[in-house]
Amino acid sequence: MLYALYHRERVKTRIKVTRDMNRKSDTSKVRKMPGQVHDSCKSLLLAMVGFDTVNTNISGKPDAELALSQYLESQANAMGLTTRRLPVSGEGFNLLVSHRVSDEAPWLLFESHLDTVSVEGMTVDPFAGQVRAGRMYGRGACDTKGSGAAILWALRRYAEGSPQPNNVAIVYTLDEEIGKTGARTFVKTHLPALGWKPVGVIVGEPTELRLVVAHNGVVRWRIETQGIATHSSDPGGGRSAISMMVKVIRALESRYIPMLNTSHPLTGRAQCSINVIHGGTQINVIPEHCEIHVDRRIVPGEDPQQVLPAVERVLAELRGVHEGLNVSQDQPDIDDPPLDPSGGEAFAAFVRRVLERMELPSDLTGVGYGTDASSFGYADVPAVVLGPGSIAQGHTCDEWIDLEQLRRSVDVYLHLMCSPIEAGKGEEQ
Numbered sequence: 001m002l003y004a005l006y007h008r009e010r011v012k013t014r015i016k017v018t019r020d021m022n023r024k025s026d027t028s029k030v031r032k033m034p035g036q037v038h039d040s041c042k043s044l045l046l047a048m049v050g051f052d053t054v055n056t057n058i059s060g061k062p063d064a065e066l067a068l069s070q071y072l073e074s075q076a077n078a079m080g081l082t083t084r085r086l087p088v089s090g091e092g093f094n095l096l097v098s099h100r101v102s103d104e105a106p107w108l109l110f111e112s113h114l115d116t117v118s119v120e121g122m123t124v125d126p127f128a129g130q131v132r133a134g135r136m137y138g139r140g141a142c143d144t145k146g147s148g149a150a151i152l153w154a155l156r157r158y159a160e161g162s163p164q165p166n167n168v169a170i171v172y173t174l175d176e177e178i179g180k181t182g183a184r185t186f187v188k189t190h191l192p193a194l195g196w197k198p199v200g201v202i203v204g205e206p207t208e209l210r211l212v213v214a215h216n217g218v219v220r221w222r223i224e225t226q227g228i229a230t231h232s233s234d235p236g237g238g239r240s241a242i243s244m245m246v247k248v249i250r251a252l253e254s255r256y257i258p259m260l261n262t263s264h265p266l267t268g269r270a271q272c273s274i275n276v277i278h279g280g281t282q283i284n285v286i287p288e289h290c291e292i293h294v295d296r297r298i299v300p301g302e303d304p305q306q307v308l309p310a311v312e313r314v315l316a317e318l319r320g321v322h323e324g325l326n327v328s329q330d331q332p333d334i335d336d337p338p339l340d341p342s343g344g345e346a347f348a349a350f351v352r353r354v355l356e357r358m359e360l361p362s363d364l365t366g367v368g369y370g371t372d373a374s375s376f377g378y379a380d381v382p383a384v385v386l387g388p389g390s391i392a393q394g395h396t397c398d399e400w401i402d403l404e405q406l407r408r409s410v411d412v413y414l415h416l417m418c419s420p421i422e423a424g425k426g427e428e429q
């Protein structure tokens with residue numbers, strides 16, 4: 001689940017909180033040495049929660065996921081699975097874990113991110129993985145180390161058992177909560193060089209094991225007005241960037257936002273809102289600078305690349321009416337496409353039938369939050385989102401996952417791995 005950029009500002013407090021929390025818990029006891037495999041998925045998850053993987057852009061700590069990636073690599077190797085490091089940035093890498101059955105078998109891909117949001121304000125020890133009343137508490141237990149543990153556990157069982165109709169791989173990615181650099185680098189750089197293309201990808205995020213086939217995307221960017229500063233005793237000698245911005249906001253709220261009428265049956269309507277404003281420096285100076293930050297929700301079928309050009313047309317019109325109006329748009333801070341179900345129907349039908357056979361809810365649903373799933377659209381790989389835990393518990397002060405659902409998710413992932421898919425179609429044979 002995508003986090004917000006503006007949380008970066010409290011980095012210092014957060015690091016202190018993290019350190020204090022670290023002192024309280026000693027999770028090294030639950031980690032296994034290289035070569036030693038956990039005896040349950042729950043135990044693996046407990047060890048994973050013990051790693052502080054607060055996103056680098058939030059914590060300021062470089063390569064936040066590195067130690068956990070290395071740990072999972074050693075676990076997967078001890079399980080007899082093949083691993084490969086796919087470099088992303090710094091020392092950080094996406095970890096590919098795979099089990100190849102044959103050259104002819106189709107590839108089924110699973111994805112899970114290793115970073116988490118901050119631990120600030122948490123009321124439970126974020127790294128202790130405390131278990132109470134059938135739940136495990138901790139940062140990332142739900143979003144999304146639960147899925148990450150369950151997928152690896154399922155692949156271990158798959159590789160040891162039969163039938164084995166598919167080649168199966170897992171990619172553990174970096175930086176989902178802020179920049180999605182892990183998934184994007186995987187899709188754009190690593191995947192084309194692997195020598196195989198998956199029939200589809202199952203993205204592990206908390207959906208309570210409901211099948212999510214659509215979600216909205218988001219574009220966030222800054223619009224700036226530039227004025228001329230002067231002493232406030234002579235306003236006519238300058239130009240107020242704030243006055244200019246008032247005109248810009250009025251134009252957006254009357255001639256852009258109300259015109260957004262695109263909608264999708266699973267994710268609702270396109271939305272746009274102006275949520276941050278900064279302008280001026282002091283009370284006796286005509287402001288030289290003003291900026292707003294705009295959040296635009298893109299529904300499946302819309303093209304994020306078209307957002308800024310559409311706003312530019314409104315601004316161009318405004319410049320024509322108001323002489324000297326100096327307004328410009330920055331490139332987006334976030335430019336995240338929607339997860340579009342069209343084209344992926346056959347793969348979604350395959351996943352749906354597996355859920356039906358397990359007598360689990362199998363209706364196709366959509367959600368408002370974003371995930372790595374949409375990045376797979378860059379490579380035309382169909383993607384669905386399916387994982388244990390509820391999004392209501394992700395990012396919360398007492399994040400937890402239901403352990404019964406964790407157990408069930410291992411079964412679901414294992415059934416998916418064991419179900420034959422026809423290569424290129426995503427249909428069962």
Ligand SMILES: [Zn+2]
Nearest residue numbers: 001143144205
């Ligand atoms: Zn997530």
